[in-house]
Amino acid sequence: MATIRVEVVAVERVVYADDVDAVIAPGVGGQLGILPHHAPLMTALTAGELRIKKGGEEEVLVVSGGFLEVRPDKVIVLADAAERAEEIDIARAEEAKRRAEQRLAEHAADVDTARNEAALRRAIARLAVAERVKTRRRL
Amino acid sequence: MASIRTIRRRIRGIKNIVKITRAMEMVAASKMRRAQERSLAARPYAEKIEQVVADLAALPESGLHPLLQRRPVERMTVVYITPDRGLCGGLNANLNRRIASFLAEQAGQKVPVSVISVGRKGRDFVARCGVNVCAFFTRIGDKPSLIDTLPISRMVIDEYENNVVDVVYLAYSQFVSTAVQRPVVRQLLPVQPARIPKAQNVDYIYEPDAFEVLGALLPRYVEREVYEAILESIASEQSARMVAMRNATENGNELIQELTMLYNKARQESITKELLDIVGGAAALS
Numbered sequence: 001m002a003t004i005r006v007e008v009v010a011v012e013r014v015v016y017a018d019d020v021d022a023v024i025a026p027g028v029g030g031q032l033g034i035l036p037h038h039a040p041l042m043t044a045l046t047a048g049e050l051r052i053k054k055g056g057e058e059e060v061l062v063v064s065g066g067f068l069e070v071r072p073d074k075v076i077v078l079a080d081a082a083e084r085a086e087e088i089d090i091a092r093a094e095e096a097k098r099r100a101e102q103r104l105a106e107h108a109a110d111v112d113t114a115r116n117e118a119a120l121r122r123a124i125a126r127l128a129v130a131e132r133v134k135t136r137r138r139l
Numbered sequence: 140m141a142s143i144r145t146i147r148r149r150i151r152g153i154k155n156i157v158k159i160t161r162a163m164e165m166v167a168a169s170k171m172r173r174a175q176e177r178s179l180a181a182r183p184y185a186e187k188i189e190q191v192v193a194d195l196a197a198l199p200e201s202g203l204h205p206l207l208q209r210r211p212v213e214r215m216t217v218v219y220i221t222p223d224r225g226l227c228g229g230l231n232a233n234l235n236r237r238i239a240s241f242l243a244e245q246a247g248q249k250v251p252v253s254v255i256s257v258g259r260k261g262r263d264f265v266a267r268c269g270v271n272v273c274a275f276f277t278r279i280g281d282k283p284s285l286i287d288t289l290p291i292s293r294m295v296i297d298e299y300e301n302n303v304v305d306v307v308y309l310a311y312s313q314f315v316s317t318a319v320q321r322p323v324v325r326q327l328l329p330v331q332p333a334r335i336p337k338a339q340n341v342d343y344i345y346e347p348d349a350f351e352v353l354g355a356l357l358p359r360y361v362e363r364e365v366y367e368a369i370l371e372s373i374a375s376e377q378s379a380r381m382v383a384m385r386n387a388t389e390n391g392n393e394l395i396q397e398l399t400m401l402y403n404k405a406r407q408e409s410i411t412k413e414l415l416d417i418v419g420g421a422a423a424l425s
Contacts, residue, residue, distance in 0.1 A: 042345050
């Protein structure tokens with residue numbers, strides 16, 4: 001079966017690089033799945049989970065925005081920040097979520113609303129991924 | 140001639156200094172290694188984003204994006220990145236000389252310049268020169284993450300987008316090798332996409348469209364450039380300090396050797412003198 005090379009690159013390091021079967025990414029226009037031999041594509045990503053399927057197993061990463069580029073030979077994810085599910089600091093994410101919510105509640109029409117909303121989305125994405133991986137492990 | 144006691148005291152003092160310089164050398168060496176690793180780790184992202192920006196900037200509609208637009212230069216800002224600390228050889232002096240000549244050049248062109256300084260040494264120098272410092276950042280530390288550098292890049296991008304400045308330069312010390320650090324000044328905004336020949340001539344599907352992807356990509360590109368410059372500056376600082384401290388240690392050891400020689404000579408002389416006195420006294424008695 002054909003595989004596709006995936007590289008997840010954050011500014012500070014390479015998070016993931018492997019040959020996989022499929023990638024499911026949180027595009028700005030909705031979830032998108034990339035299989036081998038996909039047409040060249042360039043899209044922005046929102047905060048969410050990046051699922052990578054390989055040989056029946058699934059690896060879940062959380063990205064907080066970035067870009068996805070599909071080239072003929074590989075898929076490159078330029079992430080603002082990316083973490084593997086097991087690296088997520090749940091306490092920090094919860095704190096960030098609480099903070100963002102509080103700030104949104106306080107200044108309804110603040111200039112930074114967009115930034116706070118983005119922060120909230122990031123925190124929620126982190127928590128969701130961490131939660132899912134935890135429950136799966138318990139099963 | 141210096142007395143035996145003062146020589147001994149000096150030797151002890153220099154030995155203590157050498158201990159400190161040797162410790163500083165070792166600390167700087169390990170910090171330098173880590174800074175280099177960080178620079179290296181940032182490289183894959185850098186290469187990829189450069190490639191993508193170059194591809195996108197080649198599109199006809201890209202010229203409309205504010206961060207790529209060239210405007211007549213009426214005001215400029217220099218982001219001046221220096222270490223917070225001294226004791227790193229000629230690094231700060233070289234940087235300051237470079238920025239001074241750059242500022243003099245701009246003054247000749249009658250363009251008002253303001254400086255955003257990152258690092259205490261640069262701020263102090265620029266403030267002394269009487270240049271307008273519109274912001275300064277200190278205590279970036281030895282191992283900043285991208286997030287630590289974001290306030291700097293955000294500020295620069297905001298100023299540029301709001302037409303407060305028309306061109307932004309980045310001045311920092313480029314890490315060439317352990318022995319060589321080169322002060323450089325280069326343009327940060329408007330973004331000058333690297334003229335990389337298109338790797339593959341592929342027609343991408345852009346989602347939502349090319350212009351929006353570019354709009355989201357360019358701020359990241361600028362953020363990464365600032366981050367990279369700061370990493371280079373840290374690597375430069377640490378390697379310059381390591382070399383400076385190694386030289387200091389060597390000079391100190393040399394000095395200790397010379398002084399020890401002097402000390403032994405003085406000691407021997409005084410013994411000889413005493414011996415002569417005794418012999419003379421004995422001769423007088425008999």
